[in-house]
Amino acid sequence: NAGVTQTPKFQVLKTGQSMTLQCAQDMNHEYMSWYRQDPGMGLRLIHYSVGAGITDQGEVPNGYNVSRSTTEDFPLRLLSAAPSQTSVYFCASLSPVGGEQYFGPGTRLTVT
Amino acid sequence: ELKVEQNPLFLSMQEGKNYTIYCNYSTTSDRLYWYRQDPGKSLESLFVLLSNGAVKQEGRLMASLDTKARLSTLHITAAVHDLSATYFCAVRGGSNYKLTFGKGTLLTVNP
Numbered sequence: 001n002a003g004v005t006q007t008p009k010f011q012v013l014k015t016g017q018s019m020t021l022q023c024a025q026d027m028n029h030e031y032m033s034w035y036r037q038d039p040g041m042g043l044r045l046i047h048y049s050v051g052a053g054i055t056d057q058g059e060v061p062n063g064y065n066v067s068r069s070t071t072e073d074f075p076l077r078l079l080s081a082a083p084s085q086t087s088v089y090f091c092a093s094l095s096p097v098g099g100e101q102y103f104g105p106g107t108r109l110t111v112t
Numbered sequence: 113e114l115k116v117e118q119n120p121l122f123l124s125m126q127e128g129k130n131y132t133i134y135c136n137y138s139t140t141s142d143r144l145y146w147y148r149q150d151p152g153k154s155l156e157s158l159f160v161l162l163s164n165g166a167v168k169q170e171g172r173l174m175a176s177l178d179t180k181a182r183l184s185t186l187h188i189t190a191a192v193h194d195l196s197a198t199y200f201c202a203v204r205g206g207s208n209y210k211l212t213f214g215k216g217t218l219l220t221v222n223p
Contacts, residue, residue: 042116042200042214043200043213044213045210059212094209098160099162100157100160101157103154105154106153106154
């Protein structure tokens with residue numbers, strides 16, 4: 001049981017490049033979410049999904065796209081990277097039993 | 113809009129001492145989480161508090177929830193160096209699944 005996995009662990013992009021951060025979970029959780037963590041800011045919700053085919057915006061969605069074609073996968077796309085998107089990105093899934101939220105290991109992204 | 117405020121943001125304490133971290137939130141919620149994060153690592157779930165008056169304990173950490181006061185506390189008993197980390201509370205607002213996080217409390221336990 002791998003839990004929540006994220007790839008890559010580290011990434012450096014140039015301004016204007018695009019990329020996809022991958023997230024997968026093997027716990028059959030319907031609810032998944034993406035957060036970014038910046039120093040002194042806590043975690044801020046980017047996008048979330050309550051099931052395959054259903055996504056919605058969180059607190060800081062600009063510059064990011066998501067889709068959810070399967071229960072397992074919830075990729076986050078950066079359309080045109082900007083230095084302000086330099087951050088650590090965490091994917092999470094929520095268990096409906098007990099409400100536990102499981103976090104992936106994170107992706108550290110630097111945009112130059 | 114749900115706001116979550118943690119205090120203190122920085123806490124330096126000596127081994128063996130007790131202290132409390134506070135988490136206030138602005139609107140009704142039915143679920144509150146406490147997480148621990150070590151430098152460069154992901155978030156580790158400590159507690160999920162689901163109802164008013166809920167109290168959970170694990171080792172030297174005890175969390176409680178007062179939904180009427182919109183307040184949760186994380187109490188540290190007889191701190192040890194291994195507890196040094198950043199602690200976050202997060203609150204679920206309303207009937208959706210969105211969590212709002214506090215800014216975190218950086219705890220340093222000195223010998």
